[in-house]
Amino acid sequence: MPTTTLNLNGRPTPVQSDPSTPLLWVLRDELGLCGSKFGCGIAACGACTVHVDGQATRSCVLPIAAVGAQAVTTIEAVGEQGPAAAAGAAVRAAWIAHDVAQCGYCQSGQIMGATALLAANPQPSDAEIDAAMAGNVCRCGTYPRIRAAIHAAAKSLASSKKGA
């Protein structure tokens, strides 16, 4: 079997899956990182969202051959390492404070989307949140809390920057 080395959550990670395999299934089936979820398989729901070089990316349609040396961050590490660590930690905290999740299945993807948004745009407007989160479906209808938690995370990031 061919070996590909992923730059995953800050660590070089060799994997055996065929290079044409989508990243999602390498994470879930080969590496046992099941935080990234399978929702559609065609990049239509966002449940599988990871960061590739900081960009929110649908891992279900991304072959590992196309990842190369780019840094991949998954939900398991997003608040802890990488350039978006502060945003990820703030988003996670806001998600708990606002009790955002219902079933929670889409929330890994929502958190990854929100974190990438805040890392790039620390004070997003409602319209910017709508645009950035348009690819993330939630069937439980947690959207109002997602919006509130993103604003809260933005506020806490701004105040921690001021404090620093």
Added chain:
Amino acid sequence: MAAFDRLGATSAAPAASAAPSESGLSRRAWLQLSVAAGGGLLIGFGAPPQAEAAEPAAAAPKPLPQPGAFVQIRPDNTVEIRVNRLDFGQGALTALPMLLAEEMDLNWSQVRASLAPAGEAYKDPNFGIQMTGGSTAIAHSWPHYRQIGATARAVLVQAAAAQWGVPVSACRTEAGQVIAGARRASYASLAEAAARQPLPAEVTLKKAADFRLIGRPKGRLDAALTTRGEKVYGMDLRLPEQKTALLQRAPSFGGQVASLDATAALAIPGVLAVFETPTDRGGSGVAIVATGYWAAKQARDALKVSWKDGPAAGLSTAGLFARFEEEARAPKLTARAHDVSAARGAARTIQASFRFPYLAHTPMEPLNATFDLSELARGKATVWAGSQFQTVDQGAIAQTLGLKPENVTLNTMPAGGGFGRRAVPSSDYLREAAALAKAWLAQPGAKPGPVKVMWSREDDVQGGYYRPMHLHRVDIALDAQGRPLAWDHVIVGQSLVKGTPFEPVLVKDGIDHTMTEGVVENLYGLPMRLRVSHPELPIPVLWWRSVGHTHTAYVMETLADELAQAAGQDPVAWRLARWKAAPEPARLARHVEALQLAVKQSGYGQRKLPAGQAWGVAVHESFGSVVAYVVEVSLVEGRPRLHRVTAGVHANTVVNPLAARAQIEGGLVYGLAMIQPGVAITLKDGRVEQSQFSDYPPPRLSDVPPIDVHFVPSDAPPTGLGEPGTPPIAPAVANAVAALSGKRLRELPFARLA
């Protein structure tokens, strides 16, 4: 599933009691105390002893040691509470422990929670089966879980009193400790002695004024796990030597494999076997077992199969509606008789024909189930699934595998949504998965390890079990003042429960109550005749969040708005006036309070909306709760845009306000899908035309406005919350659209307005 409320009263199932307030008491005789392995107190119900389940491997949740246990006090003074429901987002994993911890006087930080497997002890005391549905989890657990908590507290107090030589009356409890004067002892230190105490003859439950947990907002117990991606759903289960299976079903329901060429599929690395296997409704399909999903998916795409049509071949949505129109002209069944001859004196009439499509549930986590049949030869099986119908599914799996139900261990996995799709009377996906897992064992080279049977999103959208399509025809005769003289109503739609074990309970005189609920109980005092017709069609149908209310609330509440308009009255004032004649004062009061709360909080009638916006109002009772929505809507490119929703809700006691608000918000968004362009399952030549979120598009964040939810304060026993938020949103929006455009939308999803 309001209709389920009648199960307890009329079912032949061994329900403990019909009335929730008695159910806990009647089961008390079976309560058992025991010392847990490793110390601590276990309180459970005396179910027939079961053999210990095989210890699942690392990723699987660790079960409590004793089947039937509800609460375990551990040596570190944490307390594990077992939840006899599925948690698929509605928050039972948190709310049921709140009930038990309240009566046990636990500190919330002591509480741990887990989902119970299928088991006799975990059956709903009212239904006689273990299930989650009909928005009943809190209503039915309200006496049940509080009784268990109060009993645990009582034996701990008895143990402390005996140890200290003081009367029980000298002891009080607080934050997981028994206290008498200067003495205090943790529950953990008393647990073993408590296990030897006699059960108290009766326990007194707290008064509402003494609640310290109930009514206080509590975050979900699994919230932190979720934000780290560590919550393990059925889809995430990873057992040693586990394989992945996909099933290719026939393109038309009940179709069968005519011929199969698996050469290309078998050539894909990681594919272990390809074989024919039975599918739901007498069909057959092709199973692929592989080392993982991607190999299985590629193999499935590479299959060459020709199919024998199922009985649904040739059906189309247009043809079905034509047939429904015909049936509506001569409905056979009368649900509510009334002399409508007064229509002859009408000053004017309203003739309304409504169309509702089939709808798929599309929970975020596609269906899946994992089977370990390594002990099949010894008559045992272990299954992991996010089931809403645990004991029903356990029985179906047992039947498929030729085992006794008690020898099937069915572990309840947290589920990524469900909305009804995991509560299937036929256990469709579990029977299919069981048959597949058993057939896999017979394949050359098969190893007896676990196999996870997965559904793709395409399988989910095309695999059947839809909210049925419906046609409503309503002829209303009005007098010169716009008052209804006669209301002649016909509903045509497939029965949800005919041919299932629920039929004897939910179908009366041939009429499926899950289709007429929300019409027959309306409080408007209408001169109504209601007739129905149930076409028998080979399309699998199922309850969809809020069941019949998904269509009946739309019809009743848009027509109420139209009648108010015909009478020249404000729609809120018209409703309040019509309800005055209602013969049930308690229901009347709850309707009035919910509507008035929404009106007051929204500023309706007090506040002027920006130009281009209009108010819309709807109120509907379902699952014992009344939900009123006041919406603010504009039209953008011919489509309604919501700016704000204010909800007034009467659900009696609210156990967890944080989760209760979430249920209304979520129910509302779920109901919003019904008006969303493209949200319809349609048939052409017997095949479902949609297959994905791309052509069956759910609401997105940008579709959802701010939602303010307000509850009417009450101390009465709680009523449903999981579903009542869904029905009134579509009619509220439609009423605002009528105010803006003068157009009454009678076909869902909404077409773009010219």
